[in-house]
Amino acid sequence: MLVILGLLTSFFSLLYVTAPSIRRFFAGGVCKTNMQLPGKVVVITGANTGIGKETARELARRGARVYIACRDVLKGESAASDIRADTKNSQVLVRKLDLSDTKSIRAFAEGFLAEEKQLHILINNAGVMLCPYSKTADGFETHLGVNHLGHFLLTHLLLERLKESAPARVVNLSSVVHHIGKIRFHDLQGEKRYCSGFAYCHSKLANVLFTRELAKRLQGTGVTTYAVHPGIVSSELVRHSFLLCLFWRLFSPFVKTTREGAQTSLHCALAEGLEPLSGKYFSDCKRTWVSPRARNNKTAERLWKVSCELLGIQWE
Numbered sequence: 001m002l003v004i005l006g007l008l009t010s011f012f013s014l015l016y017v018t019a020p021s022i023r024r025f026f027a028g029g030v031c032k033t034n035m036q037l038p039g040k041v042v043v044i045t046g047a048n049t050g051i052g053k054e055t056a057r058e059l060a061r062r063g064a065r066v067y068i069a070c071r072d073v074l075k076g077e078s079a080a081s082d083i084r085a086d087t088k089n090s091q092v093l094v095r096k097l098d099l100s101d102t103k104s105i106r107a108f109a110e111g112f113l114a115e116e117k118q119l120h121i122l123i124n125n126a127g128v129m130l131c132p133y134s135k136t137a138d139g140f141e142t143h144l145g146v147n148h149l150g151h152f153l154l155t156h157l158l159l160e161r162l163k164e165s166a167p168a169r170v171v172n173l174s175s176v177v178h179h180i181g182k183i184r185f186h187d188l189q190g191e192k193r194y195c196s197g198f199a200y201c202h203s204k205l206a207n208v209l210f211t212r213e214l215a216k217r218l219q220g221t222g223v224t225t226y227a228v229h230p231g232i233v234s235s236e237l238v239r240h241s242f243l244l245c246l247f248w249r250l251f252s253p254f255v256k257t258t259r260e261g262a263q264t265s266l267h268c269a270l271a272e273g274l275e276p277l278s279g280k281y282f283s284d285c286k287r288t289w290v291s292p293r294a295r296n297n298k299t300a301e302r303l304w305k306v307s308c309e310l311l312g313i314q315w316e
Helices: 002-017 019-026 050-061 073-087 102-115 142-164 196-217 242-250 263-270 297-311
Strands: 041-045 065-070 092-096 121-124 168-173 223-229 281-283
Touching: 041 050, 041 142, 050 065, 050 073, 050 121, 050 263, 065 073, 073 092, 092 102, 102 142, 121 142, 121 263, 142 168, 142 196, 142 223, 142 297, 168 196, 168 263, 196 223, 196 297, 223 263, 263 281
Parallel strands: 041 065, 041 121, 065 092, 121 168, 168 223, 223 281
Antiparallel strands: none
């Protein structure tokens, strides 16, 4: 036992001595563009905390009018106040959006379209992870309903405004765990078999497939779209898992900060010359490979059709 304790002590001592070098390695890519955004309008879901908040902060710093679309308006106002004070940009606004309720999504879109005549960047950032089995207000399994269907509907409702404001971009936050995901059309709502971890992976695969199919349908419109893996980031997304929270604390040198996690979202929202890569998947501010399932056009087309049917919309 003493030998084991000694080895563990040595390991953690070495880990924290080398932490600065480890942090630099795991920090990943950095958005390098100097593009400024005066007069541009941005919507970011879930920007009251985590990666979304840091993304909103940077876009506000560049002069954009930023809408923080989130379920908890009080937290949103707190985040907006912090960003306004930090960036000296008063155009950071908060609007209620609950992605687990299609009525809330439609109400947000209706209000935004009445308020704004332009939309240049939509960042579908919000998400849930490792939730115990539950359903949204519309009867969708929570991971599928929030991470995929909620953003699918929101993008549909805002798309004409994006086209009118072109060039415009849609950035969808996915994850490297999409490699584990599978679109189980026979059990999309997880009623026959459910595992919170796999449900999250399936929803992240849906994000990549949605991006791929959306890019195909947007050709020639001036609107482009990108899927993003932000990296392994210490954020509130893991709040449903005690073990992951503990992991983040013990292995913090290997985990990105929220600011570092925002860099690839910023890259895909801002970097010049990305238009030919619409529909592609990015990590650490560069295009990277996706799973074979994420490249399956038939699955992407079928998921699009099924999503429309579930949401009761027509989107050709």
